[in-house]
Ligand SMILES: Cc1cc2nc3c(=O)[nH]c(=O)nc-3n(C[C@H](O)[C@H](O)[C@H](O)COP(=O)(O)OP(=O)(O)OC[C@H]3O[C@@H](n4cnc5c(N)ncnc54)[C@H](O)[C@@H]3O)c2cc1C
């Protein structure tokens with residue numbers, strides 16, 4: 001089942017904020033009243049957001065943000081790590097404010113309805129990108145196992161990740177050393193041997209991406225990775241978001257994260 005791509009043309013829309021709330025110390029969630037956009041959004045796609053607070057202050061360039069919540073009769077949701085002036089302006093929005101969005105954009109994750117089990121390896125705000133995959137997999141009867149890596153239990157956001165999907169979560173933390181690559185590798189090797197997934201997915205950490213790419217190749221398991229890159233237009237025109245990826249013949253080519261991505265084949269993507 002192809003969970004993308006977006007149907008062009010995309011248009012700018014000013015959507016009403018229906019919820020704006022802090023999540024822990026560093027994250028923020030925004031829910032928008034955008035039924036038509038939410039219904040045609042797919043896990044792994046993103047929107048380009050104009051980051052202006054209610055006083056109109058914020059940077060000129062839009063910021064790309066993964067779809068965190070979407071679907072028929074659901075608000076359109078984003079989960080953001082507040083790190084600079086764009087995300088700070090988004091976090092300053094209040095219920096009733098309007099947010100200009102362009103999307104849904106890019107190529108989302110692909111799920112095969114014949115699969116029985118998938119494994120997700122996510123860190124930090126990569127959780128936001130991978131979260132809607134849990135619901136989409138559950139709707140197809142696919143079991144989701146997730147290894148979530150965070151600095152400490154306070155940063156985990158397990159509920160924000162799994163929602164009501166029933167995903168089985170194994171947390172690993174920097175604070176107790178369980179997120180160190182050799183320990184995550186041992187955990188994944190055990191999983192792959194006992195409960196082999198049909199596919200693996202990752203986002204949010206270069207070192208975890210490299211680990212999963214290596215293990216998936218060794219075990220012959222297909223995978224997908226959602227890449228990030230700073231963006232200009234978000235629409236495929238400026239080429240400021242290119243990343244190096246291997247094509248089917250093994251040649252290194254430059255592809256646009258906003259148009260050919262952000263989701264790429266796990267073995268095709270190159271480390272950053
Ligand atoms: C397809 C896509 C989906 C994304 N989804 C999410 C999401 O769901 N939640 C979320 O919190 N963030 C997400 N991001 C990252 C988000 O776009 C950036 O964090 C945001 O643009 C930062 O804007 P700012 O103005 O707050 O910070 P800035 O002041 O612009 O930047 C703060 C710091 O972050 C760095 N930075 C900015 N943009 C990026 C980027 N794209 N990749 C890596 N580093 C960057 C800057 O170099 C700087 O060091 C996504 C990025 C992409 C490309």
Ligand code: FES
Nearest residue numbers: 232234238239258
């Ligand atoms: S951001 Fe302009 S081409 Fe991708």
